[in-house]
Amino acid sequence: MHEASLEEGRESRMKIHWADVIAEGLRGKPQVISTGITPSGPIHIGNMREILTGDAIFRALRDIGESVKFIYIADDFDPLRKRYPFLPESYEEYIGVPLSKIPDPEGCCENYAEHFLTPFLDSMEELGVTPEVFRAHECYERGLYLEAVKEALKRREEIARILEEVSKRKLPSSWSPFHPLCPKCGRISTTSVVSFDAMRETVEMRCECGEEATVSMKEGKLSWRVDWPARWKIFGVTVEPFGKDHATAGGSYDTGVRISKEIFGYEPPYPVVYEWIMLKGQGAMSSSKGVVIEISEMIKAIPEEVMRYMVMRVKPEKHIDFDPGLPILALVDEFEDARKRNTREYQLSDIGKKYPNAPFKHIVTAVQIAKDLDGVMEVLRRGGYEEDREAVQRIAEKARYWLKRFAPHDVKFEIQKSLPESVKNLSPEVKKALKILAERIKYGEWEAERIHREIYAVAEELNIKAPKVFQAIYLSILNKKSGPRAGWFLMSLGREFVIKRLQEASS
Ligand SMILES: [Zn+2]
Ligand SMILES: [Zn+2]
Structure with missing residues (x-):
């Protein structure tokens, strides 16, 4: 063997997974990894990257014996920003109202936010991700943010100066870090703070609807750029993955760092910035633009492990191209190879579910030859695979769904009962x-x-x-x-x- 190729071999053996690199750097003190999302619409594959990135670091820390907590904060106290294309016209009236206080557009869940959050959290459980979940509206109502709200109101001018300096944007003189909830119209985006009483923990508010009232500091929320650093301290966050939109110069991480240190006296978390998942031919996935494939739908079509693998195999700073059609089969192939070789990417994708030995593409063929599970088992047996029934059942159901929903025409076939x-x-x-x-x-x-x-x-x-x-x-x-x-x-x-x-x- 040439010296050069020996060198390459050594290098690839020594290549350390990105999550392990991050975990090594964090060694030595208890860690809290925080992730989150605003459940304002269908939660799609693109949103999955954040929580899976957090989960990878969580596992890597646990694997080296460090104490670590993984939390997920649903920003359900954020207002509805606009009437999205998937909402009925009547939802125009809820613009500005917190998502947790809007009825479910389909009437099946407790509120608007839960309607989108529930299938997402269910999918995450399927993907082996089980963080401790917090709902922002409950955190505010329970008073978790009370001290932060008081501090922010007291030091309004200092915060405004930081925001102006870092983001290079002028704030209106009436700017307040706190948005009270209007007791009359239920909006949070149309109110302003007239004054506050730190002793009584109340604010005098005024709303565009004409309402003037005194409300508790628990009835309202901090604006995003103040809320974020406040939560770092409240939850003791030490690591946080977030999308590159927050990481721009003068963006919310930059302002968060200064507000965290200077206002709340808290060392900001280690940032893990991730790139987008791009949907083939359509660009970055976004619920507001309607460019989405929901995670709950994708895991009906593709093994959960493969969805994890898609995120684990790429460094967070690189974008991921996602194509649920034929190209996803190549990703499944790659995963199955990683599984055989027990690579670190595979270990971080494994969720302890039984997986067949036959490749997914064989199973895609088998389910088209046989009508039921017994038949599929028989086809695989003929093909030389003695399989676990439960493992085949799980994957065969996905193969059938993938064929129905995502497979290109030329992959589909039907065995002709008689000679054509x-x-x-x-x-x-x-x-x-x-x-x-x-x-x-x-x-x-x-x-x-x-x-x-x-x-x-x-x-x-x-x-x-x-x-x-x-x-x-x-x-x-x-x-x-x-x-x-x-x-x-x-x-x-x-x-x-x-x-x-x-x-x-x-x-
Ligand atoms: Zn619902
Ligand atoms: Zn109002």
Whole structure:
């Protein structure tokens, strides 16, 4: 072996996973990893990156024996910013009202925020992510933010100066770090603070609706740029992954750092900035633009481990291209290879669920050959895979859903119950090839590679181009000119069926 390649081998063995690098740097004191989201619409694959990045660091810290807590804060006290395309016209009236105080647009959950949060948290559990979940509206109502609200109101001018200095934007003279909830119209985005009483913990507020009232400091919320550093201190946050939109110069992390240190006297968390997940052909996923694939839908189609792997395999600072069509099968392949080699990326993707030995793409074929689970098990057995029933059941259901929802047309097929009419048009030479092939594979080992080789051998002997023979095989069985890799496909259909069909086609 060349010295250079030895060197490369050593390097790849020594490559440390990004989550382990971060964990090493944090060693030595208890850590709190915080993630969060505003549940204002369907929570999509793009939103998944934050919580999975947090989970990777959480696992990496646990693996080196460090004490670590993982929390998730749902910003359900944020107001509805606009009527999104998926909302009925009547929701115009809720603009400015906190998400936790708006009725569920579909009427099934406790409120608007829960409607989007519930399927997301359920999906996260499926993905093996189980942080401690907090809802912002409860945190405020329970008084967790009380001291921070008081401090922010007292030091309003200092905070305004920091915001202006760092973000280079002028604030109106009436600016307040606190937005009271209007007791009359229920909005939080149309109110302003007239004065406050730190002893009584109340504020005098005024609303665009005309209301003037005294409300508790528990009834309202800090503006985002103050809320974020306040929560670092309240929850003792030491690590936080966040999207690159917060990481721009003068952005909310930069202002957060100064407010955290200068106002709340708290050392800001270690930042882990992540890039977007781009949906093929449509750019960054965004609920407000309607460019989304919901996580709850994707995990019906793709093994949960693979969704984790997609995030684990790429450093947070690199964007991820996501295409749920054919390209996702290549990602599943890569995952299955990582699983065999037990790579660190695989370990961080494993969630202790049973996984079949047969590749996902075989299962995609198997579910199209067989109607039920017994049939799928049988097809896999013929293909040389003795499988765990439970493992196959989970993955086979996903394969069926992927076919229905995301697979391109040319991946789909149906075994024809009888010989298709179109076979009549095959040339005599091609029919002869099918006849000889049927003879050759009647005896001997029933094995994919061998069947595949025989197809080439027969084509060569008869001086026909191999693709013609392949096409004839697919035509005889699927009434299509293409299909899954022939050797494995024929093997999993079973010898008896294949021989009979080839003989019929050649007569
Ligand atoms: Zn609902
Ligand atoms: Zn009002």
